Amino acid sequence: MRILGLSDVHAPIFLRELKDAANEFEEADLILLAGDIIDRGRIEYYGEVVDTLSSTGAKIVAVFGNDEFDDLKEALRRDNPEVLFLDDESVVLEIEGISIGIVGSRGSLELPTTWQRRKVPKIEEIYENRVRIIGEMLRDLRDKAHISVLLTHYATTMRTLRGENPRAWRYLGHRGFETYMNEGLVDIAVHGHSHNGTKFATVGKASVYNVAFPLWKRIVDIAPKGEIILERYFG
Numbered sequence: 001m002r003i004l005g006l007s008d009v010h011a012p013i014f015l016r017e018l019k020d021a022a023n024e025f026e027e028a029d030l031i032l033l034a035g036d037i038i039d040r041g042r043i044e045y046y047g048e049v050v051d052t053l054s055s056t057g058a059k060i061v062a063v064f065g066n067d068e069f070d071d072l073k074e075a076l077r078r079d080n081p082e083v084l085f086l087d088d089e090s091v092v093l094e095i096e097g098i099s100i101g102i103v104g105s106r107g108s109l110e111l112p113t114t115w116q117r118r119k120v121p122k123i124e125e126i127y128e129n130r131v132r133i134i135g136e137m138l139r140d141l142r143d144k145a146h147i148s149v150l151l152t153h154y155a156t157t158m159r160t161l162r163g164e165n166p167r168a169w170r171y172l173g174h175r176g177f178e179t180y181m182n183e184g185l186v187d188i189a190v191h192g193h194s195h196n197g198t199k200f201a202t203v204g205k206a207s208v209y210n211v212a213f214p215l216w217k218r219i220v221d222i223a224p225k226g227e228i229i230l231e232r233y234f235g
Contacts, residue, residue, distance in 0.1 A: 001096050002027070004058065005211035005220040007034035007153065007192025010067065011045035014213050019052050021218045028058040029095045032222075033083070034192035034211055035065025035106065035153030043072050043079070050080055059093060061086060063104040065153040065192065088130065090137045092145050101145030103137045105130060107154030107191065108177075110170035131176035138185040150177065150189040150206075157181070159201035160210040161194050172197075181206035188222065 004025075009018050031053055038045045046068075053060065060083045064073060077085050084091060086104025093100045108127035109116075116123045134150070141148055155161055155173025164172060172194055180186055182204035189206050195214040202208065211220045 001029050001098065002058075003188075003222040004028045004031045004056075005034065005190045005209055005222050006031065006037075006053075006213060007065065008036045008195060008212040008214055009049055010036055010039035010213075011042065011049050013039050015045065015048065015052075017217065018049065018213065018219075022052050022055070025056065025219070028056040030093070030100070031056065031058045031060045032102075032149070032151050032190050032211075033060060033062035034151060034190050035063050036067045036192060037062070037065070038067060040067050041069045041072055043075060046076055046080055050083060054082065059095070060084065061091070061093075061102055061104065061151065063087070063151055063153055064106050066106070086151065088133060088137075090141055092141065098147065099145040100147045100149060101141035102149045102151055103134055103141065104151040105134055105153075107152030107156065107193075108174040109154055109172070110174050110176075113171060127174065128176075131174060134177065135180050135185070138180050142185055147187045148185060150180070150186045152177075152189075152191045154193050155191050155197070155210065156189050157201060157203050157208055159203060160191070160198045160208055162198045163196045164194055178203050181208070190222070 037049050062083050062085050088105045090103045108130045112123045156177035158169050161169045184205050186206040189208040192212045194210050195212050197210050
């Protein structure tokens with residue numbers, strides 16, 4: 001089974017580099033898109049990214065990043081029917097006889113940005129409730145899937161934020177999700193958003209991948225049990 005992870009293409013900014021990276025593989029079973037596939041709501045480029053990845057024949061599961069604005073969600077779903085978008089939702093997929101449970105969300109921040117505090121009513125409450133709701137979904141999936149995946153845009157641990165300014169960490173993710181990893185509810189966590197962070201970390205039994213394209217300059221190859229395949233670099 002081959003699982004690929006990708007985020008923060010910010011198309012059209014890194015679109016050409018993504019196309020070069022995509023030429024290095026021919027097939028995959030599942031591609032996890034961890035948000036900010038387009039830059040600042042430029043919705044017309046989302047399909048171009050999907051077309052670039054479609055040659056693999058993989059199922060594509062995505063979450064919305066902060067650059068996939070809330071008022072674009074419906075259009076993104078409509079215009080990209082081959083992509084399964086999860087927005088505080090879960091799904092169980094069967095691939096090669098293995099059931100993979102995926103909980104998908106934009107995620108939460110410990111400290112909302114100034115813009116969010118100004119524009120989004122009760123954003124602090126939304127983020128805290130989201131941490132709780134995702135925990136409930138992960139518990140519900142535990143007996144339904146062989147492998148549990150937490151897919152978010154914002155970071156789900158501070159360990160993959162090393163390399164960013166520590167003062168910014170609480171604006172980039174939320175440590176509340178580490179509780180679920182330490183409880184054994186997550187096998188693989190995939191996130192983006194941190195362009196200068198750390199590629200990989202472990203929390204409890206969970207393998208955590210920061211798949212931001214500006215960090216890797218390639219598409220990330222993820223094995224089902226969470227081992228990172230270092231010898232398969234793209235590009």
